[in-house]
Amino acid sequence: MSIAIENFVKAIYKNNSNNAKDTKPGNIAKKLGISSAAATDMAKKLAVKDLLHYQKYQELQLTEKGKKMALSVVRKHRLWEAFLFKMFDMSLHDIHKEAELLEHQTSDLLADKISAYLGHPKFDPHGDPIPNANGEITTIDTSISLANAEEGKHYVISRLMSDDKEFFEFCAHHKLKYGHEVLVSKQFINNKMTELSVENNTILLNQDFTTLIYVNAIN
Template identity: 65%
Template sequence: MSVSIDNFIKAIYKNGVDEKNDTKPGSIAKKLNISNAAATDMAKKLATRDVLHYEKYQPLQLTEKGTKLALNIIRKHRLWETLLYKLFDMSLFEIHQEAEVLEHQTSDDLAKRINAYLGNPKFDPHGDPIPDEKGEIHTSNHALTLSDSIEGKTYTIARLMSDDKEFFDFCALYGLKLGSKIMVTNQFQFNKMTQVSINNNTLLLNESFTNIIYVNEINQKQEDISNSNYKLF
């Protein structure tokens, strides 16, 4: 497979599991910054290889073969992100950019070795699940988007679902990272904005941010234990 094919089927898979996106050729073209015609031509080509199902004006659907190929690429990408983050303490944006290149040059055997070295991680530094060598995801993440969180409740950040440098620069500036505790102080439904408190900072986030920040609720028992441990140490 070529880099362009890898990126095409990966984009279809990722859009397919994101309910806020779709897999129509035009949407995939926009994601990959290619023309609609180029996306349609690629879809027709891959349909003849049993990688996807193509029907004019309809969303693209990966076949079983196509899904396994996509997950294998994603596995290599997320393993590289995890390794780079562990070894070099690179930023979340930097590890993504490097993994975009390395994923295409990585054999299945090397991916297996990286996975063993890392101790078989289930999630990468962004909180994204890492498929196993069979292209399967066994972990479940019940996190909800920050935009769907409830005013007055406290959460921990479970996933930062983006590849945008500006977003990650903002996260680094205010300490938005996996495991960070964040309290939702206001939900402005009409304006689709969320006010949160984190690291003694009050932030007002718009929907473009809150839709890609995933959180898990901290229940009162967990909060009490956390506070108790804090007092002890």
């Protein structure tokens, strides 16, 4: 399959996995940086290939065949991120950018070799789950966004759901990293702001950030 097709089904899968579940052609077009017309044309072509279900003005839904393809691409992408992070200590933005290129040139055999070398990791450095060789995500996600976290509770960062360079630079500067502990000291509900304590430093985040950072409560 072409890179364009792999990116299209991956975008549908990822958009369907987030809170918004915005998989209409126009939203997929924005994700991929193409026109709405081009996204609609691609959707119609992939429906013929039995990779997705297409109905005018409706959300795009992957078929089992399409989901299998998307998960294969996602697996390779996240394995490359884990490999590049481990081997070269690259930034979260840079490993994402490089993995976008490498995922399309990687055979299933090489993906399996990378996974074995890394000890079959279940998560990438962003905290995103890595599908296994059968295209299955075996982990159970119990995380919540910081926007929904409770005041006065301690949490561990479990996921950074973005591919924006400035977002990752901000997180790195303030030690908001996968696996790090934070205290939600105050939720400003009306103003949609969250105050955090991270290693004795206080950070105030707006909802643009708190909806992208996912955490698990520390019991």
